[in-house]
Amino acid sequence: MVIQNPYTIGDPLESNLVGREDILKYLKELWAIAPQPKSVILYGPHRMGKTSILRNIANCSSSDIQVVYVNLQSLAAISEGMGEIFLAISDEISDAINLPQPDIDKLLRLPQRTFQLYLQQAIQKLENKCLIIALDEFEEIENLINAKQLPANFMTVLRGFVQMSPKIAFAFAGLHTLEEMTEDYFQSFLTSVIPIRVGFLSRATTHQLLANPNPDFLLTYEPEAMDRIYDLTFGQPYLVQLLGFLLVRRYNEQTFEQGKTREPIFTVADVEAIIRQNELFQNGRYYFTGVWGQAAQDTPGQQDILRGLADYPEGCSRATIQEVTGLEESILNDALETLARHDVIIETGGNLRFAVELFRRWTLLTN
Numbered sequence: 481m482v483i484q485n486p487y488t489i490g491d492p493l494e495s496n497l498v499g500r501e502d503i504l505k506y507l508k509e510l511w512a513i514a515p516q517p518k519s520v521i522l523y524g525p526h527r528m529g530k531t532s533i534l535r536n537i538a539n540c541s542s543s544d545i546q547v548v549y550v551n552l553q554s555l556a557a558i559s560e561g562m563g564e565i566f567l568a569i570s571d572e573i574s575d576a577i578n579l580p581q582p583d584i585d586k587l588l589r590l591p592q593r594t595f596q597l598y599l600q601q602a603i604q605k606l607e608n609k610c611l612i613i614a615l616d617e618f619e620e621i622e623n624l625i626n627a628k629q630l631p632a633n634f635m636t637v638l639r640g641f642v643q644m645s646p647k648i649a650f651a652f653a654g655l656h657t658l659e660e661m662t663e664d665y666f667q668s669f670l671t672s673v674i675p676i677r678v679g680f681l682s683r684a685t686t687h688q689l690l691a692n693p694n695p696d697f698l699l700t701y702e703p704e705a706m707d708r709i710y711d712l713t714f715g716q717p718y719l720v721q722l723l724g725f726l727l728v729r730r731y732n733e734q735t736f737e738q739g740k741t742r743e744p745i746f747t748v749a750d751v752e753a754i755i756r757q758n759e760l761f762q763n764g765r766y767y768f769t770g771v772w773g774q775a776a777q778d779t780p781g782q783q784d785i786l787r788g789l790a791d792y793p794e795g796c797s798r799a800t801i802q803e804v805t806g807l808e809e810s811i812l813n814d815a816l817e818t819l820a821r822h823d824v825i826i827e828t829g830g831n832l833r834f835a836v837e838l839f840r841r842w843t844l845l846t847n
Contacts, residue, residue, distance in 0.1 A: 482736050486693035487725035489718070489763065497536055498692075499685035499717070500529060503676060507537055507651075510674065512544035517610040517649035519642060521618070523656055524678035525823045526770035527718035530653040533678065534614045547612040547651070548572040552620040558629050562637065563591035565630070569613055570595070573602050592637055596644065603647050610647045618652040639672070655774060655822070679823060680835070681715035683707070689717070690724055699731065701746045708751045714836045718767050726754045726763070761842050768842040771824060781807045781815035782824075783847075786834075789825065790843040795833030 497504065503522075511517040522530045531551070538547040550568050558564040567587055574581045582598040602611060615621075624630040631637075642648050652673070681689065687706045691697075713719040727746050730753070734740045754760055761768065775782035788804035789796065802812050816832070819825045826835045834840035 482732050483698060483728055484696075485725055485728045485732075486697050487721045487728065489722050489725050497529065497532055498689040499681040499715075500533055500536075500678075503533055503678065504537060506676065507533075508545075511610055511612055511649065516646045517545070517612060518674050519650045519652075519672055520674045520676055521652040521654070522676050522678050523654060525655065526774065527716070527767045528678045528680075529717050530678050531616050534616055534651060534653055538614060544608075545610045545612055546576060546606055547614055548576050549614045549616065551616045553617040555620065555624075558624065560588045561591065562630055562634055563588040563594075565634075566591050566595040566598075570598055573598075573611075577602060577605055579605055596641065599641055599645070599648060603645050606647070610649065612649050612651055614651040614653070616653045618654040619656065642672070681717055681720065683710045683715065686710045686713070686715045686720055689720055693724065699728065699744045699746065702748065705746045705748050705751050708748050712751075712755070712837045716767075716836050716838075719764060719836065719838055722760065722764055723751065723754060726757075726760060727751070730754065755838075760838070761845065764838070764842075768839060768846075771822075771839060772843070772847070774822060775819065775824065779815050779818040781805065781811045782819055785812070785815055785819065786824070786843050787847050789832060789834060790840050790847070792833070793837075793840070795831040797830055798832060801832060 507520065510520060522533060524530060534547075534549055538549040548569065550572055552565075555565060555568055560567075567584065570581050570587070573579060579598075579602055582594050587594045587598075599611070621630065621634060625632055625634060638650060642650065650673075686709065687701075687703075690701055690706050690709060709720060709723050713723065727750055730750065731742070731744075731746075734742055772783070772786070775786060784805045784807060785801055788801050791804075792800070798812070798816070801807075801816075802809065805812070807815070816825070816827070820827060823835055824839070825832055834843075
């Protein structure tokens with residue numbers, strides 16, 4: 481019998497957000513229980529599940545809150561300024577609460593005033609509900625401002641909408657906190673936005689995600705196999721899902737296509753067989769290249785450190801990395817601090833190592 485693959489790779493999870501229950505609960509407290517909803521920013525490394533959190537809570541809008549979701553990356557090239565951003569948000573509001581869209585010509589000609597009036601109509605229709613506008617990949621705002629496609633005061637305009645009504649808040653999601661953004665565009669929101677870090681899953685949560693991806697899952701894992709997956713991924717949720725996906729697919733190939741008889745349990749040997757295949761690194765390339773690309777931004781020397789550190793599976797000291805890279809001490813320290821803040825490396829007792837072992841192996845193979 482072919483086992484339906486319960487693990488999700490590529491697309492955001494719409495349900496079963498294992499290990500994120502505390503964040504979802506916190507968001508509902510900030511939005512549904514608090515007297516006035518708070519604007520938040522979900523931040524963390526690539527493929528940690530920030531989009532899944534936003535999409536999940538948007539699908540769980542309750543009698544207290546209405547969440548609308550917009551991915552700003554889909555608006556990477558705009559020609560009509562902030563009116564185009566407001567049009568995308570209006571589309572989602574219209575679909576969510578069945579409110580006719582604003583006049584497009586007016587919205588593009590007088591974007592701020594037209595959208596403000598539309599938000600007032602939306603709040604009136606929502607009656608006692610709060611409106612949460614979730615903007616994913618929010619770094620695109622800075623890119624659009626730098627490209628002169630948005631005015632420099634765009635974030636101030638958004639904050640004005642929050643100040644207009646106690647029923648409106650924003651939820652941003654991206655790689656950085658507002659403090660990390662390189663320009664001053666985001667300063668107007670700094671004091672009013674609550675940062676929420678989205679990080680690695682714990683070992684126990686990783687086991688739970690692997691063993692119980694859905695109630696009908698018929699396969700099991702040896703505890704040692706789940707530990708091995710955690711050691712390789714450090715609980716990086718996308719990679720955990722990817723390994724589970726590839727294990728189930730390999731099982732189906734062996735039992736259904738090749739006709740082999742085997743126990744319905746995954747072992748360490750199964751995990752190692754997946755790791756030896758290039759398919760893991762090929763399928764996971766968007767995660768690996770995303771982390772590698774981020775290391776080329778902001779602070780110099782990050783990629784030099786990663787290249788050097790990749791040769792040390794058990795890690796090494798700062799002195800060794802400085803010798804290997806030839807970086808000046810101040811540059812080295814700044815780069816190490818940035819890599820640690822982005823969860824790329826960890827330092828324990830003076831020993832530096834990759835947080836995610838699979839990323840170390842990818843770096844060794846490709847760089």
